[in-house]
Amino acid sequence: MKSAIIVGALLLTVVLLIALPWYAPYFYIFIGTEILIMGLFAASFNLVFGYTGMLSFGHAAFFGIGTYATAMLLLHLQWPLLACLAVSMGVGALLALVIGFMSVRLNEVYFAMLTLAFGMMVFSIAHMWRSVTNGSDGIAGFTLGEFGLGIDLTLGNPAVYYHVVLGIVIVAALVLYLICRSSFGMTLQAIRQNAERVSFCGLNIRNYRLAAFTISGAFAGLAGGMMAPFLRVASPEMMHWSTSAEPVLMSILGGTGYFLGPFVGSALFVLLETWITSITQAWMLFLGIVLALMVMFFRRGILGTFLDWWLDKK
Amino acid sequence: MSDPILKIHNLTKRFGGNTAVSGINLEVAPRETLAIIGPNGAGKTTFYNMVSGRMVPTEGSIELNGQDITGLKPHKISRMGVSRSFQLNNIFPEMSVRQNVEVALSAYHGYSRKLFNIASGNKKVQDEADELLERLSIGDLSDQRAGIISYGDKRLLEIAVVLATKPKLVLLDEPTAGMTPDETRRVTRLIRSLADSGDYTFLITEHDMGVVFDLADRILVMHRGESLVVGTVDEVKNHPEVKKAYLGEDDEDDNDREAAV
Numbered sequence: 001m002k003s004a005i006i007v008g009a010l011l012l013t014v015v016l017l018i019a020l021p022w023y024a025p026y027f028y029i030f031i032g033t034e035i036l037i038m039g040l041f042a043a044s045f046n047l048v049f050g051y052t053g054m055l056s057f058g059h060a061a062f063f064g065i066g067t068y069a070t071a072m073l074l075l076h077l078q079w080p081l082l083a084c085l086a087v088s089m090g091v092g093a094l095l096a097l098v099i100g101f102m103s104v105r106l107n108e109v110y111f112a113m114l115t116l117a118f119g120m121m122v123f124s125i126a127h128m129w130r131s132v133t134n135g136s137d138g139i140a141g142f143t144l145g146e147f148g149l150g151i152d153l154t155l156g157n158p159a160v161y162y163h164v165v166l167g168i169v170i171v172a173a174l175v176l177y178l179i180c181r182s183s184f185g186m187t188l189q190a191i192r193q194n195a196e197r198v199s200f201c202g203l204n205i206r207n208y209r210l211a212a213f214t215i216s217g218a219f220a221g222l223a224g225g226m227m228a229p230f231l232r233v234a235s236p237e238m239m240h241w242s243t244s245a246e247p248v249l250m251s252i253l254g255g256t257g258y259f260l261g262p263f264v265g266s267a268l269f270v271l272l273e274t275w276i277t278s279i280t281q282a283w284m285l286f287l288g289i290v291l292a293l294m295v296m297f298f299r300r301g302i303l304g305t306f307l308d309w310w311l312d313k314k
Numbered sequence: 315m316s317d318p319i320l321k322i323h324n325l326t327k328r329f330g331g332n333t334a335v336s337g338i339n340l341e342v343a344p345r346e347t348l349a350i351i352g353p354n355g356a357g358k359t360t361f362y363n364m365v366s367g368r369m370v371p372t373e374g375s376i377e378l379n380g381q382d383i384t385g386l387k388p389h390k391i392s393r394m395g396v397s398r399s400f401q402l403n404n405i406f407p408e409m410s411v412r413q414n415v416e417v418a419l420s421a422y423h424g425y426s427r428k429l430f431n432i433a434s435g436n437k438k439v440q441d442e443a444d445e446l447l448e449r450l451s452i453g454d455l456s457d458q459r460a461g462i463i464s465y466g467d468k469r470l471l472e473i474a475v476v477l478a479t480k481p482k483l484v485l486l487d488e489p490t491a492g493m494t495p496d497e498t499r500r501v502t503r504l505i506r507s508l509a510d511s512g513d514y515t516f517l518i519t520e521h522d523m524g525v526v527f528d529l530a531d532r533i534l535v536m537h538r539g540e541s542l543v544v545g546t547v548d549e550v551k552n553h554p555e556v557k558k559a560y561l562g563e564d565d566e567d568d569n570d571r572e573a574a575v
Contacts, residue, residue, distance in 0.1 A: 178429075178430055178432075179429050179430070181432055181433060181434070182428055182429050182430055182431050182432065182433055183420045183425040183426050183427075183428045183431055183433045183436065183439075184426060184427060184428055184429045185433065186413065186416065186417060186420065186433040187417060187420065187421070187426040189406075189408075189409070190406050190409070190417040193406040193407060193408055193409065194404060194405065194406050194407075196388075196404065197404050197405065197406065197475065198417065198421070199387075199388045199389045199392070200366065200388050200389075200392055200397065200398060200404075201389075201392060201417065201418040201421040201422070201475070201478070201479055202389050202392035202393040202421050202422065202479055203389050203421045203426055204387070204389045205389070208426070211427075
């Protein structure tokens with residue numbers, strides 16, 4: 001019964017999201033696009049955080065390199081969008097493999113600090129290497145060509161681009177979800193709960209952490225890639241450590257214990273930011289209050305707290 | 315004695331100036347149950363930590379079936395057929411009881427690296443998990459969250475996880491510690507039946523002498539990191555130094571000790 005309700009609620013959400021351009025104000029097409037992209041970014045982060053138990057503070061590097069990859073390919077080679085995004089995924093995974101290789105051997109706060117340090121290095125490179133990245137101006141002035149696969153879409157139309165993002169995010173989220181439900185995903189959760197027991201079951205923990213980190217980097221890169229046509233620019237700020245904090249905050253807001261938590265967190269984050277900044281400049285003050293209350297009273301996040309309560313109910 | 319499954323030579327572990335384990339020599343025959351006894355701080359757990367790969371020995375060597383495993387990482391030693399439990403419960407508290415065993419079974423069968431199967435749809439792993447939990451008499455708990463079952467059941471669950479990787483050599487660290495007398499009897503009976511099945515070689519550290527004398531084929535007595543004596547139950551019971559050093563023959567609580575035996 002309850003699983004039927006959940007499936008029904010999910011389908012309804014998808015229908016409402018598809019229909020968004022027809023009932024919501026024009027402005028919300030942009031909000032929706034941002035929520036979806038940041039939601040995928042946060043969900044990719046949560047594979048490492050909520051599932052495997054590693055707090056990465058450098059995920060903006062994978063997100064940002066994805067944005068740069070798509071922006072540069074559009075600018076210099078005018079590739080179809082899908083091909084650009086595939087490359088974004090690839091470079092996100094590759095960078096995560098390199099950074100992860102050096103980071104996953106450490107635990108807890110040391111892992112967090114090391115990923116933060118690598119993230120800052122990547123940011124500096126994007127900022128300083130003017131001949132390639134165009135420094136603080138970033139990569140801009142690219143135009144959107146075709147979508148790929150011979151599908152004819154006017155990507156420059158915000159509503160069309162919103163639907164493209166929605167489709168890609170749904171497919172990517174399904175793949176991520178399947179990974180979480182697999183034996184591999186179960187093993188990651190076991191590692192979070194008791195890494196030592198898992199290694200005494202005969203598994204090399206480091207390899208599993210690295211695999212999770214690399215997969216996470218791939219999806220963060222994909223999310224970043226979709227950001228390029230949306231913002232029309234790839235700039236170093238996207239790799240700044242404050243960008244790394246966003247998926248952390250979103251995951252905690254929505255709840256790290258459920259797969260969709262980070263998506264709910266992304267929606268809350270972006271909507272609150274939009275509404276509050278339209279009233280006052282002090283958005284960070286309100287975000288701080290909301291976060292403090294969440295951590296003090298609803299540690300499982302909005303979605304987590306609700307689902308815990310509802311699934312427990314007879 | 316047939317070729318030993320475990321052969322330990324001059325095993326030593328020093329922490330700074332403190333010698334926790336000193337020059338242990340030991341051979342364990344296949345399908346034997348060897349109990350390791352000694353007061354707290356005698357070096358039993360450090361000894362386990364070296365055999366299972368958690369610590370690298372300062373000196374000495376460990377051979378498993380004739381292969382040198384000294385200083386190998388835990389997951390390598392585990393894959394060679396050594397599995398251990400811990401003194402403190404060591405399970406996956408947020409998972410169901412069955413999932414706890416499934417994690418270990420998936421590791422053993424090589425499913426853990428599968429990205430696109432459905433973990434809860436793996437019939438083979440499910441069936442094996444149910445069978446194992448049944449064998450440990452906690453089958454009726456399989457859908458409970460592991461973190462909330464009773465202490466004794468958690469200890470049984472850990473043994474199930476330990477056995478799931480189909481080890482040849484099983485190291486149990488105080489399996490009955492903190493248990494009620496009822497639970498102790500249940501676990502002892504269970505280990506007895508597992509030992510009688512001939513599938514396993516057991517090393518057991520234990521404070522309860524009743525359990526030790528009930529299960530052990532031989533006993534290793536450790537004292538301040540050294541091997542005081544290795545022998546059959548009777549040999550150890552009557553060994554003058556053991557009586558003096560460990561069983562406290564000439565102490566006042568002599569009667570209590572005898573009662574425990």
